Amino acid sequence: MQILKKQGIVIFWIVLLIHCAFIYFGKTEYRHISKLFLMPILIGYLFMNVRKNAYPTSKTIIYIGLVAAFIGDLLLIFNGTSFFIGGMLAFVITHIAYTKFFLKCSNVRLSKATEFVIAAVLVTIVAVKLLDFLKPYLGDMVWPVKIYMAAIAIMTASAANLLSNSLLKVIAITYFVPGAVLFVLSDAVLAANHFLYKNDFLDIVVMLSYGCAQCLMVQGFARYLKA
Numbered sequence: 285m286q287i288l289k290k291q292g293i294v295i296f297w298i299v300l301l302i303h304c305a306f307i308y309f310g311k312t313e314y315r316h317i318s319k320l321f322l323m324p325i326l327i328g329y330l331f332m333n334v335r336k337n338a339y340p341t342s343k344t345i346i347y348i349g350l351v352a353a354f355i356g357d358l359l360l361i362f363n364g365t366s367f368f369i370g371g372m373l374a375f376v377i378t379h380i381a382y383t384k385f386f387l388k389c390s391n392v393r394l395s396k397a398t399e400f401v402i403a404a405v406l407v408t409i410v411a412v413k414l415l416d417f418l419k420p421y422l423g424d425m426v427w428p429v430k431i432y433m434a435a436i437a438i439m440t441a442s443a444a445n446l447l448s449n450s451l452l453k454v455i456a457i458t459y460f461v462p463g464a465v466l467f468v469l470s471d472a473v474l475a476a477n478h479f480l481y482k483n484d485f486l487d488i489v490v491m492l493s494y495g496c497a498q499c500l501m502v503q504g505f506a507r508y509l510k511a
Contacts, residue, residue, distance in 0.1 A: 324354065440468055463498070477490065
């Protein structure tokens with residue numbers, strides 16, 4: 285396990301790039317397997333790099349979010365609307381957990397809510413534009429997609445809110461805010477590809493942006509939980 289503690293991020297990126305190669309070469313059976321290694325590697329890395337007896341509540345919240353993401357990855361392997369909705373629900377739980385953690389670190393205060401408001405407005409604009417673009421193709425999925433978009437918008441705004449906290453500003457700039465932005469990018473491309481384009485290259489874009497988002501989040505969690 286020491287190699288996971290010291291080289292977990294490197295191992296994660298190697299597996300992620302192998303996974304993207306499987307997508308590129310059309311190795312469907314292998315890409316499904318490689319995808320399921322991603323979140324366990326990050327969970328193991330985080331477990332090995334935090335103070336064992338500190339921040340029990342924060343760690344519980346974070347692990348719930350990470351395990352939910354793994355479940356989401358698993359469900360999205362399968363075809364069918366029910367699996368897609370299940371995957372979305374799992375990632376809604378992830379975003380709720382991340383939001384809970386960010387707000388636990390720093391509550392939103394009206395006197396210092398500039399970053400929160402700006403992020404919320406920007407992500408809402410992106411979500412509305414994307415929804416307008418995809419609406420003809422969504423069918424009965426309009427409301428599930430709206431709910432998901434609301435969850436990720438709140439998570440992103442909560443991450444941006446950390447910029448107003450002088451103690452957490454550096455870690456927010458380095459990890460949490462770019463991680464949240466990459467999550468928005470990943471989910472936007474995923475939605476467009478799932479409902480409209482169905483292109484393998486866009487699957488690679490989704491996985492690279494999603495993988496980088498989760499990697500940044502976990503590194504940020506590890507840094508916070510070491511303090």
